[in-house]
Amino acid sequence: MLPYGRQTIEDDDIAAVAQALKADFLTTGPTVDAFERAFAETVGARHAVACANGTAALHLAMLALAVKPGEVVIAPSITFLATANCARYVGADVVFADVDPDTGLMTPDTLAEALGRVGGRKLRAVLPVHLRGDACDLPGLEALAREAGAVLVEDAPHAVGTTMKFGNTTEIVGDVRHSAMATFSFHPVKTIATGEGGMVTTNDAALAQRLRVLRSHGMVRPEGCEPWWYEMPEPGFNYRLPDILCALGLSQLAKLPRFAARRRALAAAYRDALTPLAPVVRIATQPAWSDPVLHLLVALIDFEAAGRTRREVVDALKARGVGTQVHYIPVHRQPYYRNLYGELDLPGAEAWYARCLSLPLYPGMADDDVAKVAAALKDVLGL
Template identity: 85%
Template sequence: MADPILPYGRQTIEDDDIAAVVAALKADFLTTGPTVAAFENAFAETVGARHAVACANGTAALHLAMLALEVQAGEAVIAPSITFLATANCARYVGAEVVFADVDPMSGLMTPETLADALTRVGDRRLRAVLPVHLRGDAADLPALSALAAEAGAVLVEDAPHALGTTMAFGNVAERVGDARHSAMATFSFHPVKTIATGEGGMVTTNDAGLADRLRTMRSHGMVRPAGSDPWWYEMPEPGFNYRLPDILCALGLSQLAKLDRFAARRRALAKAYEAALAPLAPIVRVATRPAWSDPVLHLMCVLIDFAAAGVTRREVVERLRERGVGTQVHYIPVHRQPYYRARYGDLSLPGAEAWYDRCLSLPLYPAMADADVGKVAEALKAVLGA
């Protein structure tokens, strides 16, 4: 029998996680019960935010953020082109237009320079939000991005599904991704390949009580219960969505969240081992650049490969690695290249995003990996590249 494929990412589910879900199944509430609030409170405490609002998935979290800000049709939202589709799509869900920002070709992150360029392309539309993505788990330059956004009359909404557990140091101030010190909100995902898993699930953190209330209203059909009304009475001032996260999944989230420190330490150790194992493959292979202020809990182990210099295509590398038991993925195809956005905005020139895409490849990274797996991946990559 062939050795199993090392996937680029996967969940770590243990017996106590299963027991937590079983207990939730035996409890009185399968959804809209007390476990939701317990998960929200624990998550807010973990990241250092005043409020956390659970929802159905990371895409719902982004959509809710746009609804909470009351972004209107025809207004503008800036998003980096190197991200998953949802970062841009959330603006279109509310009728706003997307202005794509370029990224640093070595880190994949939106920078103050690429944001400044995007700001020149907003035109006469009202800019409402800037959505930096903490790609791979590394934090973007939040103070600088926030200052530029504020000067343009907008706020930051951090797209942070990759970065749960990441810490930052801007100046001498220690911060955590999700504490929303520099942003109106931060959004998270608990998809199985993320740092903690609930199957599907998302969270929005904020320090603004008004935004938190609106997030909760819009995740549950837009229903409100006016003070002093009959106990069965509800009203819908505007339609919302069914974006609730059930107690069953929140029970899994609580169990997983309790392991965040262990998961984070393991991911950091594996990332350090990769740096050492891949160093001999430079300059053909380079680990994505990590900003000095960021101490990431990496969700993705992204490397940049000079395929032309190695004399192989990325597809050949992907297929040959798989033959050696190593799964990979590409994060991401530039969103501005997607047919929908090309038809809407034309062909854009974003050289940083193109350069990132041309070289990027995500290698296996998840807590259950053995130390020897890093060496296996590095040796397989060396053989495939002929290095």
């Protein structure tokens, strides 16, 4: 069975974890600092703060900005639950932005429409999601957010290694040139894996220090106090990432160029293999400015034209050894948010959801696996 995603763990990764297990610190030790420094250097940010997972990264970002109950955070409806939930964790309201139906991304136009639904409430943050690994139009979104008195926080768990070119300037997701912070996840199906794990990057030293305090119960150790003394000016959380997992992260980060090249090669092979299945099947559109390291290979399928339901296609592909997934059910459809905010009309999100199906994509795939997936899809759809 080809799963839609899978970690790539090799002997040197196992050796790195074994070495960490034999070290003096299993957590809150020097390997955490080393992983943070290496990640910051990789993405071109001044600071990187490791934490327990990608959801914790988003929550910490909201806490670091001191987002308050009754304030507003804008998030796209096509994303994982955590993007919206992080605002609710701090009592803020979520205004859901629509997305481009062919990229799944928040755009300046969909953000502008969402801004019109904020009303008289205070807008604190806009959370664009680099869905699949493709980058959003950060300069366009930043300009609108700034005009509205808010900052961007990039939700970037899909986009480790993705580069962008705006004008003549090449940038990398995580360098936070247009945002206050960017958040990442190292879940096993992501581009690099620590099992569970997350990171927040920022160029603001004060934000970085606040993130570090909040990830460890809110404790601070004032200068000049007894060595055992600590104080808690405000409560934080136990969102630390252990040295054991940071050792795996360091080992995986060293492989990022290879992983990125392999994912890009597989994505190019998919483009060639799926072209004959158009117009019923096509790959999600890549924005002109984005050079992604795709976490997800999303096919947009006209199930009605094929005369098959998505469930029929998913089951038939599974029977042929091809695993798939759906990314994502629009978050505004979830019972919690429907009960909270009522029904919303977001046609781009609905159009995306109606057609999306994630196909297998991970570095360990063999060269001929893409052709196998394309042939299975052609057979199942009767094309």
